[in-house]
Amino acid sequence: METKRYFIELSYNGTDFHGWQTQPNSITVQECLDKALSTFFRQEIVSLGCGRTDTGVHATQFYAHFDLVDVNPKQVENSVKGINALLPYSIALHRIFEVANEAHARFDATAREYKYYLHFHKNPFKLDRSWLYKGQLDIGKMNQAAQVLLQHKDFSCFSKSNTQTFTNNCKISYAKVEQQPDGLIFTIKADRFLRNMVRAIMGTLVMVGRGDIEIAAVEEIIASKNRSKAGQSVPACGLYLVAIEYPYIKID
Known part of the structure; x- marks a missing residue:
């Protein structure tokens, strides 16, 4: 056998x-x-x-x-x-x-990459595949706030509670918000992710983008290690797992 x-x-x-x-x-x-x-x-x-x-x-x-x-x-x-x-x-x-x-x-996975899609105008072909956001966002400030993530390791503030993980430390190697013709794409790459982490991060970046908080507040939110301090989780429909890396699988 x-x-x-x-x-x-x-x-x-x-x-x-x-x-x-x-x-x-x-x-x-x-x-x-x-x-x-x-x-x-x-x-x-x-x-x-x-x-x-x-x-x-x-x-x-x-x-x-x-x-x-x-x-x-x-x-x-x-x-x-x-x-x-x-x-x-x-x-x-x-x-x-x-x-x-x-x-x-x-x-064995050494890295994972997610993308989050958001659009500003009603589009039936994006239903359940992107988040329709009815408002304006300062994408430049959102991108600056995203860079703050690269300077930290403990992301307890973005984690769902009671997940039974042994650590809330993650190494984020890439985080960028990019303008699209009718929306934006947020790309983030790390060695590991916590439950609900990407959607909570995106919710926090949206708070920055609409002017609810300043970029400096992202530092304070991360330092607090408190989920209630961060933004609400954005809808799941815009989130995609797009890549996983392994030491023994060649990337084309």
Whole structure:
């Protein structure tokens, strides 16, 4: 009985899902994926994802790992099309590849990148894919405030409470707000993220952008380590997990 570990790369529109992780009485991405994998390979499979996305959050790149027992490698090589046929249209499998048996989709990731999309005018084609913000924002000040994040490590003020994490320290390597024809994109990259962290950061940047607080106040919010001091979490529909890096996966 030989067991081999595989990584799976996928993307999904999170609108119809209660996040990634399987939970009772809710449809999740992991549940749909495990069901498709188990059906195709005819053995019970439980995948483990590179992280957890919340209800309504999207992913253009997501990795998970799973184990197969006594499966012909040829079957795995030709499995993408068959598994996609078993998945809902909102989940797309891109590739499956063998990795070392000790490889881990969550713990081996060295960096993750998110993007948050916001638009200013009603657009039916952005429904559930971007946040419609009805107001004006000073994007220059928001971008200055985003740079403050690079100078800190403890982001307790942006974390959901009672998450049972061993540390709230994260190393943010990139944070930028960019103007778009009808909105903006906030991009942030770090070695790890806390629960709800990106949406709370974006909510705080919006406070800066509309003039509720000054850029200097972001320093005070971070120093407070108090979630209630930071901005409200922005809607999930604008958030996308766009990249995950591993030391053994080549970036094209």
